[in-house]
Amino acid sequence: MNRREFLECAALLVSGTVIQAPAFALNEEQQQYLATADDYASRPANLLNEAQRRIVAAVAEAIIPRTDTPGAIDAGVPDFIELMVADWFNEQERAIFMAGLEDLSARIPAEFGKPYDELDSAGQVAVLERMEAAAEDSPWYQPGNVRRAFISDAPFICQLKELTIWGFFTSETGMKQVLRYNPMPMKFNGEYARAPGDTTWAPFSFYR
């Protein structure tokens, strides 16, 4: 435990929403019982070409890989990312994303002689680590800066991480096979024993 961890926890409890610029694609009001709706990420996405999709999938898997539990690709995160970039991002955010993807598409083959998704996993992570080091001054990395609106000018690497982490831990696979899922606990026990390796409960409400 340190000051930074404390700030992270404390920030979760202090509400505050930053006004965002309007985006596009207005949805009409929900008329559907959501718990029985189709999964969001099952909707068709048609923003990216196949080469771009391979890169996005490889990046997502490098961020959250399959280990003894499923990883980002198992959880459908690449589809989630493409949908979010297409339907949820505003123009500024989408421009940052597409420019970042263009950069990866061109720079990696020039440097390594093959596309990002064909690098070995250590090589993939090394590329991302360099991007993270270059972006570390972004407010996105500020300790505790998590309960906030999406940061519209956040660098590409931050977009990738936020969408991957969010998409993974809110996916059915992430909620049920990596975290613990229990929508109907039926009781409350505040002194429930914790065993080594236990993961957190999958939450049912989300920071905005």
Add this chain to the structure above:
Amino acid sequence: MKTEHKYDFDAIVVGSGITGGWAAKELTEKGLKVLVLERGKDLQHGSGYLGEHAPGYKQPFHGKPDRALEERDYPVQRKVYAFSTANRHFWNNDRENPYATEEGKPFDWFRSGVVGGRSLLWGRQTYRFSPEDFKANATDGHGIPWPVGYDDVAPWYSRVEKFIGVNGRKEGLAQLPDGEFQKPMPWFAIEKTIQQRLRKSAPDITLTNARTAILTEDLPGRAACHYCGPCENGCSTGSYFSSQSSTLPAARATGKMTLKPDSVVERLQYDEGTGRISAIHVIDAQTNARRAYRARVYFLCASTVGSTQLLLNSSSAAFPNGLANRSGVLGRYLMDHFLGVGAVGMFSEHSDSYFYGNRPTGLYVPRFRNVGKQDDDTDFIRGYGFQTMINSSNWMGQLNAKGFGGALKSQLSAIPPTWTFYMGGFGECLPRKRNHLYLSKSKKDRFGIPQVAFDFEWSDNERAMGKDIQQEGLRILEAAGAAFTMPIGDAQTLSVPGAGIHEMGTARMGDDPGESVLNRYNQAHDVPNLFVTDGSFMTSASCVNPSLTYMAFTARACDYAVQQIGEGVI
């Protein structure tokens, strides 16, 4: 009771929320034929809770806000903690139903837009006012004296608590009277440790269960809480109290209630000949069709702001400044609890303990400042309480962690070793004439009704109390053995007025008709068949959450109204 042919109904209730539901239940159970008018859309208990139990992957954008839609339609409502994709359809559409504020004087008006009103969305905190609360104005000279005391209201508190179901723990405190409680919800291990330490190191502090209108024992038609967590998405098992789960079904069961959604009340018509309200004028929100209804008695339960707006918009030759406003105080003495200040501490104990189930409430620190007498070391009058919350973080708290791969995945999935204990102050606001709402002279809504406008500022008393809240919060956390502590908020700015969602006053009750709108039974001094029982009757604010008091006064006013009908007075 046989409805006289000159009336459409015996009673008309405006609003279907926390007090409208109570008026509907009490009046129908006493045999009256009742019309409930709700300006919001229809919503069915259970099947209308479209987001209940919806996991992230079923929600559009996996629960991230639909920013464009919210910017357009919910620029105010989206600011409140309870607003989410899963319950967006419960809230007022700010584009369709706007209000006005003055430059540099923000006011957040959080409203519902459906049958059930804010009883679907409230924080469910349920506390009695104390005898001292009812005496506060008379003691320190702010506002006017309450025309009733604790003993007048206590039986009605009991009646309401038993029906709605309140879980809590009896503490025997004069400043927070005990009520009729179901068994309290269990505690986190760290909460027990904090309590034990405070008993030794801060014996002036009581840490008790937040008294909450959530069932821990079944009631007829309602099941004990299943601990899913986000009550505000609606609860089809009726485990938390709402008018939808409790009072409206009781009224419906009598066969004597007619509930009309999409019914925007434009004005009340006053008849100088009889000195009574003779009709209520209603606009259909879907078709804009207008019609009037007549009844023997009218209950305004449209929320503080809604009811006062309606009275202000019901002027006549007899009442040129707003209906029942001979005193001139209608719209004045607006209050809200301030929040946004407190303290937070981190604890490293109990790192082997976790939780099972999501307890949808916290603990409470009852008022301990200026209790029974003015403390020597306070520079403010009245007091505050703390609502507390335990947080054990999860992946959302580390969304911006550095790193990649298996290590990052493990870190984001793991249970953090520490517990965070948050103490949020809820401070009493003084009744001040300058804080008011009024009808905009230039802005109208889509029905041609003048928009309501706000002019509200906190005073030095609230700011001084806010500073004390931070200092005392830190003292309590240190006494509890926190490893780190930090004050929360800014005691100079406090919360945005209205953000406490406890707006009250503006049609206050009192014994002097020259200084108040309502008498001690929530009846307009000058209009015997008009009762106002939402938060607008409040003469002072206390520091405790007010909904229980609104409900108790509503039940009491219904009893009195039916008695007056029986005696031929109304």
